[in-house]
Amino acid sequence: MAQPSVLTPQGEDFPRWYQDVVQKAEMADNGPVRGTMVIRPYGYAIWERIQREMDDRIKAAGAQNAYFPLFIPESYLHREAEHVEGFSPELAVVTHAGGAELAEPVVVRPTSETVIGEFMAKWIQSHRDLPLLLNQWANVVRWELRPRLFLRSSEFLWQEGHTAHASAEDASRYATLIHLEVYNDFLEQVLALPAIVGIKPPSERFAGAVNTMTCEGMMRDGKALQLATSHELGQNFAKAFNIVFQGDDGESQYCHTASWGASTRLVGGLIMAHGDDRGLRVPPRLAPWQVVVVAVRDDDEVLHGAREIARELLESGVRSHLDTGRGSFGRRVTDWEIKGVPLRVEVGPRDLASGQVTLVRRDGGEKISVARAEMVSVARRLLDEMHDEFYQEALAFRESRTVTVASVDEALEGAQNGFARVPWDLLDEAAEARLKADAVTVRCLVRADGTLPLHEKEPDLVAVVAKSY
RNA sequence: CGGGGCGUAGCGCAGCUUGGUUAGCGCGCCUGCUUUGGGAGCAGGAGGUCCCGGGUUCGAAUCCCGGCGCCCCGACCA
Incomplete structure (x- = not known):
């Protein structure tokens, strides 16, 4: 009973496969304005998991969250020559508002170095104010010519960290810390994604930076995707925005600043690094739902049993979801595979009668029966193993190519x-x-x-x- | 901005060359019944400014002119 595949096979047309997954896993839709993106609940749940894991790490690295405005005076962008040159082509500029033409146009932030620089200058007086470690979760706009959901959209969500330091060494050390302990750690430990951690050549550097670090991942078609970046900005922005501090020697000097970001592009990376011909494969530590409990039919007895199992998993700390059994079994199973939920528990009359449950792994499709009493521990073990296997598989794939x-x-x-x-x-x-x-x-x-x-x-x-x- | 393709139901398409009943098909959706251990079946049903504007004609989804929009490929980017 070979079913025709639901998705375009990766080997046939990878971009098409990607689009199919995004649609059929209900991750996102195109917005009404070209290049914009509607993130659907399942896609957003994944983003929320990314946010949570990254935010914990960012705070552990000592940065605090704040929020800066969406609108930036156009003149700010012009204060740093390379910066404005780099971003001009993709700026969205508001020239009219409140029914009148604005005296000075405002740009919709493509990134926030400039506004934040303005306020850093205001808040920093003394070396005692340093380092200043800020982060914000925000949307940004970079008008894109060739948009693709999650990978390149004209508006996207991200986190952008902005920090000011007393010396180039401190700035470099902190940017590197973020790069390794926040980004690369997140990629390895949560996304199960081995990244190449390196620096960008001058030709690929962030506009206005003196050094740009990157985490580059390999997708299943062999192409690279930049998953996160950290920049040492030297004193470029400090000079442009007059971010100055007085040292313990009484001398005034410019700060050294750094910035670092990771975006909803990570969702695209997750799809393309782990997905297979049957759909998405969400790594267990990231998964909003680690286990889906599928009731084989929707009669009261089976539903009751399934509900108990889902509750037991939840109570023992496993993120589980109950599929209440409307619609055919095969269809529901296929839908969960497309969504990439790592583990599936199938509950039917036979399982209930024998005091067992059927566990099915999304990655290999392997089915195992376990006694109900062992379910939680087995599920936990499988989820742990899957994380390591996802990572090893992605690493082996990269090495082979x-x-x-x-x-x-x-x-x-x-x-x-x-x-x-x-x-x-x-x-x-x-x-x-x-x-x-x-x-x-x-x-x-x-x-x-x-x-x-x-x-x-x-x-x-x-x-x-x-x-x- | 240069090259190629396309706008017809929520999605995917046929119809257009050669104008002519009530514009079809698949999927999806709604109702009912039977189903449910790997994409269910049957029956009934809803759903359309045929991208927009103008023109030709007795008559335009179809022909002509002009717009608009989208997709794919080449110069930038998380």
């Missing part, structure tokens, strides 16, 4: 279906142009041992090149 090469030609070839590691020294301007002609870019620079460099001038760096989203 990564080549280490010694020439630009080989790098181009390797980047056709994955990552190529090539000596950074080989990539002069002409070489980068050759890559770019083939839609291949330098995703990041890493040390030979894979660790994070401090800057791109370090000797013997390795460039990771790939096609990307």
Whole structure:
């Protein structure tokens, strides 16, 4: 009984598969204005889990949440030359409001370095005010020419951290801390997603930054996706916004600032890194619903049994959801697979009669019967195992599609279906142009041992090149 | 902004070349019954400014002119 697949197979048309998953898993819809996105309840529940896990880590790193306005005076953007140059093409500008033309247009924030810089200048007087560690959860607008749900939308949700420090070393140290202890830790421990942690080459750096760090993940089609970034901004914004402090020596000096962000793009990354031909596969620690309890039929006895099981799971700390059994069994099961709920408990008359439950793993589809009394512990163990297996599987996939090469030609070839590691020294301007002609870019620079460099001038760096989203 | 394609029911499409009944089909939706351990079946039903404007014609989804919108591929980005 081979059913025709519900989704376009990944191997047939990956972008189409992605669209199918987003629609059929009820993650999001296109908004009425081109490039905008409606995040549906299931997609938003996943985003809320991301927020929660990241927010805990951000607070553990010492930053506090605040909120700054959506509207920014256009003149602010112009104060930092590279910044305005980088963002001008994608700005949404409000020229009319309240029935009249505005004296000074306001831009809808594409990012908040400028407004926050203005207030940092006001709040910071002394070295005792440093470091100032702020974060905000917000929406931002960057007008996109080719939007794709979650990956590139004209409006998206994110967290943006903005910090001010007394020295370049402090700024660098903190940005690195965030990058490793918030972003990479979240990616590994919650998203089960191995990322390459590196720095951006000058050509890919954030507009106005002196150094940009990135976490690059590989998707199931071999393309790279930037999952989070952290920037050292030097004194560029401090000078533009006069963010000055008086040191213990009585001398005034400019702060060193940093910023760091991760967005709803992570949802797209999760879909493309873990999904398979049957739909989404949500890693267990992230999943809004870790277990769905499916009543095989909707008679009172089965429903009662299923309800008890769902309650027991919830009470023991497993995020569970009860499927009340309307509609055919097969259809419901397929729908939960598309949504990627890690574990399914099937409850029917046979299970109830034998005092057992049937557990089914979303990843491999394996079914096991366990005694009702052992259900919770087995479910917990399976969820734990699945996290590790998701991570290992993604890592093995990435390794299988990564080549280490010694020439630009080989790098181009390797980047056709994955990552190529090539000596950074080989990539002069002409070489980068050759890559770019083939839609291949330098995703990041890493040390030979894979660790994070401090800057791109370090000797013997390795460039990771790939096609990307 | 350059090249290619498309606008017909919530979604996906046929019909257009060669103008002519009441504009169809699949999925979805509603009602009822039978079902429910891997995408259920039968019966009945609702749902349309055929993208917009103008023109030709006795008559336009169909032909002509002009708009608008969307999608895909090339220069930027979380």
